Amino acid sequence: MKAMIIYASWFGHNRTIAHLLADTLRSRGMHVACAAAGSINPGELTGYDLLVLGTYTHHGRASHALRDLCAQIPQRQLQKLEIALYGTQTELFARRHPGGVDDLELCLANRGCDLVVPPLRLRLAGTTGFQPRQVLEPDECAQIEAFAAELWEASVLAPLI
Template identity: 30%
Template sequence: MNKLVLIYASLTGNTEEMSELITSGIEEAGGSATVKMADECSADILLDYDGIILGTYTWGDGELPDEFLDFYDDLENLDLTGKKAAVFGSGDTVYEQFAKAVDLLQEKLAERGAEIVSEPLKLELNPSGDEREACRAFGKSFASGTVGV
């Protein structure tokens, strides 16, 4: 079974809740994932995994949050060729660039050679109703594609 990691940053708990639902979906598909917060690990950890899921909120008008800045900078030195990846996050449509930090992470992963296997999952604030199932489905789909379940 392939090794999966989910790394996220959350300020208000919205992205944390998304990560829990995505992890639940991974488990429903028969997989498991190591879950870490972005400010508690280095990007080098990605080299130990076959599948990478990153989750973030967007700070201000489209910036990565402080918790992801060092991690993002460290990605510059990594070759992620052969890794499968996906990105998710929460945002607020009051800002001009909705959940732009999600796009920044996805672009960096692709630039470093990772294969982006799904469209990014972006939600307005916290997941509710059908969005909760969308998070679980995101995790199931990722696990199925990387684990072979």
């Protein structure tokens, strides 16, 4: 099983999450590549079984680079991939506004894609501004590890049944 994690990170949160997710999946035996959204094109997704997209939220929308990537992946290639999403949003706005994950989920749904597991939504403390941090809180790590376990079970174990 080969997975590609593509993330858009404004302050470093999603990059940190992507690398923890990749490490957790690798520890289970999955081959995982990790790349920033602006550094990859749809042709580079050939040969992967699982695509995980991670985005920040800005004014209720996902990263432009990830939205563009989702729109550019050929339909037949999308149909061959298991797809999952994760995203971050500040706690204050998460209560009142949709997030980047919702934006990507809609983009993929409009292209006929279902997610292999429900999206991981991480709410960041703070209001409008927060500082980059490279260290995740213990509860965030636990959520990411649980998400990785769900991905593993849905992508690797389920086809064996």
